[in-house]
Amino acid sequence: MTETLEPGFLEDPTLPLPPRLAPILRPELPSLAEEIVAEIRRSIPEYAGPIDGPFGHVLRLGVQEGLATFVDRIAVPPGAAAKNGIENVCRKLGRIEAHEGRSMDSLQAAFRTGGQVAWRRLMKVAPRHELSSSVMSRLADAVFAYLDELVALSLHGYAEAKTHPAGAMDGRRRRLLQLILEDSAGNAMVITELAEALRWKIPERVTLVATGPGVRCAPAALDEDVLLDLAGPEPYLLIPGPLTMARKAMVRAAIPGRRLAAGLTVQPVRAADSLRWARRALDLADGGIIDDGPVVACEDHLVTLWLLSDPELIDQIARRELASLDGMTPGQRERITETLQAWLVTRGTAAEIGRHLYIHPQTVRYRMRRIEQSLGERLKDPEARFGIEAVLRATALRGRADPATGQRSGDRSA
Incomplete structure (x- = not known):
């Protein structure tokens, strides 16, 4: 019809x-x-x-x-x-x-x-x-x-x-970007005046995007409201608002073939935090710990970023919480911690943990007895138990990196 x-x-x-x-x-x-x-x-x-x-x-x-x-x-x-x-x-x-x-x-x-x-x-x-x-x-x-x-x-x-001469305009836009990242209360009036002069509307929220050095970019392919500084050793962009699918496609087209990491969407006064998280996520992706395609979104890896934010501190917690395992051989320690982590995560029976680890339930019971002998009352202390689980999760994440180089890829290409 x-x-x-x-x-x-x-x-x-x-x-x-x-x-x-x-x-x-x-x-x-x-x-x-x-x-x-x-x-x-x-x-x-x-x-x-x-x-x-x-x-x-x-x-x-x-x-x-x-x-x-x-x-x-x-x-x-x-x-x-x-x-x-x-x-x-x-x-x-x-x-x-x-x-x-x-x-x-x-x-x-x-x-x-x-x-x-x-x-x-x-x-x-x-x-x-x-x-x-x-x-x-x-x-x-x-x-x-x-x-x-x-x-x-x-x-x-x-x-x-x-x-409009691109060089002069780009210099002023980079200056505006630097002022925003400095996060100083004294910059508010200067930022407002410079933004007005550049006809750049100060957004309520921003997302910082990091990439690796030596990047080649087609700035004309970016939206007019994107601020960027790609000349330094740690290039980055500021995108007003969230990194939507359209914005992500825009950045990938302007910077093709390179890995990018997007920080969290925050208020402009927290822009430096967003950039810091983005750069950390980029490092973890380069190290093979995060595997998330050409554009890594920090919001998808918050726990990983938190657990690996201070590797030395994690090592100190491990020395405190797992010191009683130091007398074991590396192989024994690996098997015991693997079983301990499975128990902390699942709180399952020996049969359930065995299915999870593909081992016999009797093997699980033997290992759990060793764990109880080594850690004893610490497993009953919620704070100690939380610390142990955090250490084990962080150790497992770091184990994803290439043991020979610590990295999965030698550059930041996607």
């Missing part, structure tokens, strides 16, 4: 497009976006390179966001404000073109190509829903007016990148 939109609803050219168009168009968007990106890469030589680079990421995001925003504008009632996230993407595309030393000709051609592919799809969709010629005429006007708007936004980003 086809859905008919009444032609009479759109006879007045001043009326907006009917919101009922939105659910007709929305299912087409995912495949349409792929078709547009493929056609742009096929028909415009400058964009035929790998799609996973900085420009490719922004191009794909721009097509997806552009289509979604167009349909969102149709869906909202007249006079209501539609969510519009396309402006920043278009300006970013323009900035990338300027930084790459290209003119705007190719990007404008890409917009035209996108419009042509979209219109061909609309011509296929129209008969299925019996869209009238009046609807189609009004839709065509809306499509090409929207393209003009997107081109204008990209031209704005292009002109901005051409007219």
Whole structure:
């Protein structure tokens, strides 16, 4: 059964497009976006390179966001404000073109190509829903007016990148970043003044992202509100708000092929803590202790970060809590601590611990007798028991590192 939109609803050219168009168009968007990106890469030589680079990421995001925003504008009632996230993407595309030393000709051609592919799809969709010629005429006007708007936004980003010296601006943005990280109450007014001069809105929360030295970055692929300092031995970025999936994809596209670690999302006055945690997580990932893909999120490894925050202190606790095991051989000690940790974690029976460790229950009972003889009353003391469990967990985590080098990878590549 086809859905008919009444032609009479759109006879007045001043009326907006009917919101009922939105659910007709929305299912087409995912495949349409792929078709547009493929056609742009096929028909415009400058964009035929790998799609996973900085420009490719922004191009794909721009097509997806552009289509979604167009349909969102149709869906909202007249006079209501539609969510519009396309402006920043278009300006970013323009900035990338300027930084790459290209003119705007190719990007404008890409917009035209996108419009042509979209219109061909609309011509296929129209008969299925019996869209009238009046609807189609009004839709065509809306499509090409929207393209003009997107081109204008990209031209704005292009002109901005051409007219504002990047070096001077980058220096002031790095200064702002340093002031935020210093976490000094006396910096508040200076931070506010510098942020206003840079038109940088101070966010309520920030996330710091760390990476390794010698990193290569495409700054134009980053959102305008990202602050960064990649020149030092410990490069890092400040991202306003949480590291969403879109932000994560943005950072990976701007810094491809490198491992990154994201600290916790905190208030700006705690930015230094977020960076410290991110750098520690990066070290643990490089050492093979954390294995979490190309972007390590501290929020997924809080206990590990806590347990390994001070290795020397853990060693001191181990000497105090496990001193009674010092007379055992390394092999005996390993088997005893393995069984002890399983008991602390599961509090199970000998049979249950045996299944957990793949050993016979009688072996578990023998080891538990040795443990009781060695640790005695300490196992009944909650504080001592907690310390023992923390030490055993930390030791197990450190055991994940390569015993020969202490590291799983020699660099910070993803």
